[in-house]
Amino acid sequence: MTQQETPVRKVPVACTLNGQQTEFLAAPYQSLLEALREVVGLTGTKEGCNDGNCGACTVSLDGRIVDSCLVLAAEVDGKSVDTIEGMAPPHGLHPLQQAFLEEAALQCGICTPGFLVAARALLEREPHPDEHRIRLWLAGNLCRCTGYDKIVRAVQSAADKTT
């Protein structure tokens, strides 16, 4: 979605973004997704449907996964936001990222950041979910390439390795 420059005044947003105190200006009608990508310049979070169905834009907001297309940037003032950019350690990959590679749990990759952020939230809460639980937790993330089986296996594999 593109926005024209408008007379509505921008609002300052100060949040903790991937652990770093971050401040930016957002239009009051701008989604968190847009602000992340177009204002802050973090383009790892993807826009899929822009209406809360596909989960490609999943980020963690104060520890809960949300569709960032359905959050206003102005709402996150004072809150903590974690995106895919904050997932890997400085050198190397997060175990889930490694598992997605090893299990070939991606093809085009547009849905992958959302799946990873969502799966991390699951494993942080429930280190050893069964297949049914993984599928239910990830129901808000759509993938048109893999058929999901490889994604579920990757999450199971990452869970096994973090025992």
Next chain:
Amino acid sequence: MHPFTYVAPRTLDEAVAVLEQHGERARPFAGGTDVLVQLRGGRFDLDAIVDLKGVPEATSLDLNGSLRIGAAVPCYRIYEDSAVAAAFPGLIDAASLIGGIQIQSRASLGGNLCNASPSADGICPLIVHSTVAVVQGPQGERRVPVEEFCTAPGVNVLGRGELLVALEVPAPARGFGAAYQRFIPRNEMDIAVAGVASALTLSDDGATIASGRIALAAVGPTPLFAAKASAFLAGKPATPETFAEAGEIASTEATPIGDMRGTAEHRIELVKVLTRRTLAIALGRAQSNR
């Protein structure tokens, strides 16, 4: 999308004042899972969004026998509260199946009610729990039974400057049980083809229904309180035969349309089946609540 301002009031009075000032050009905002989608879809334009998540009355969840659910309380807070989940499993049925985890982080039962979709999963369970909607406006507070809150698809009783503050769910009586089920062709993340919430209260003998309530989703212009089927239950034995007959009666109260999700005939059959099934689940819950 028409540009709008973001207002984050700290009190109900502030929220009401902003809503009154803008009239139809402003909307209360909780999880945004409906209103942002509708704005982008061009269904309406707004000049202001009034975020209720800084208003204490709209964000508290209080269990004290009865349950008071702030209008902006997201679904996850309801089902992750073990005391609430134990006392109100019929509400949990809905709170845990609306959208996926991301949506449940944001979407509220209050927003589900205000959105007034005929297929809303959250409204019928509230109806069978005899829930009252607490509304605040320029003239003060008024209280509306949930079954009277929605007046047409996407339309509710709120007038200029009014907002939904909270949902008040009465304490379940001894022998009360409730349940909600919907039919969708997938396992999750879909809109109900039809849904039914049922509740019953057992008499002291544990075998007779003292009273019951049935509500139907996606088979009329609004979520429907099935008055005839509900009245039929009173005094009947809590048996599969009774439940089947209640389903037949409920199906005569449904006025479904056929659309891309299902035909009217399919929906009528679904009302019968789901009424039967939800009454059976409600009975099980009622028996463990004696």
